[in-house]
Amino acid sequence: MIKLSTKGRYGTRLMLNLARHYGNGADAVILKRIAEEERISIRYLEQIIIPLKINRLVKSVRGAGGGYSLARGPEDIRLSEILRAVEGNCCLVECLEDGSYCEFVGTCPTFDIWKGASDLLRDYFESLTLRDVMARAGKKGRKAQARAGR
């Protein structure tokens, strides 16, 4: 029913991977490496990264020694930007952004319901930056290590 598309999921993991390698000497990360680390088809990643580039969330360097890198710091990129970039929009139902999509938007009893849900999601993803996600994942990783070490 309400499914996050693979583009949204893969795009986020792609950006998160770039964020992990951000500003540590090696300038650009090649897509092949991300594909291997994230176990995602490189061909598919190539398609997904295009809108990320267009929306200036990543920079690319062509040719040997090239690759991709974040266009800004991880603390300055929000999940909502990524999700909006890989899809055209970021709303739960079309009618929220395209008034002509449904016939009677003005009187539709479900419109407000979907809008409420959509706002909820938007605020949530708006509140999370790549750095936040990395921080959370860091904690989680340490916990997992602790469990394994016992």
Added chain:
Amino acid sequence: MIKLSTKGRYGTRLMLNLARHYGNGADAVILKRIAEEERISIRYLEQIIIPLKINRLVKSVRGAGGGYSLARGPEDIRLSEILRAVEGNCCLVECLEDGSYCEFVGTCPTFDIWKGASDLLRDYFESLTLRDVMARAGKKGRKAQARAGR
């Protein structure tokens, strides 16, 4: 990216339509009428109502004079039930319910993020009954009428 499927949307409007006709003398509502009122293909509605029936959210009466009606009162049916019924599950990403869907659920940095969003949505739809939605729509309708009357 995060789209509510047409099954979810149509299913909700279908149930809301049944809710409006609930307990007002005429026992069952025929699907043809709902299809006309909601401007949704009757053939498609037929498919959507099947899981609603299986999950005991609606009752059906076959043959001439038959039709569908809510299995319980509108105050006792939550949107989450409808959405879960028309889709198999109600989670934003498969891995939340199917641990084998992703490879490294335990260490995936995005897992918790999607879970957070999924919980948000679940709580939201869990908190809304068909009666609540009707009440909201009623207010909205009166406002629209007031605007038109000026």
Added chain:
DNA sequence: CGGAAATCAACATTGTTTTATAGGAATTAT
């Protein structure tokens, strides 16, 4: 310098799922 290798870029193709339509069989009231 000049070719080979590495890498991004662009386009085409295939496979899968979702959305929607179609036809008719089974059931029931009149």
Added chain:
DNA sequence: ATAATTCCTATAAAACAATGTTGATTTCCG
């Protein structure tokens, strides 16, 4: 019997997901 209705199965069309092929640009190295 006939008409109205749900129920079942098949198929067509569109969107989404994934793979394949080729081309363009840059670096590296002999």
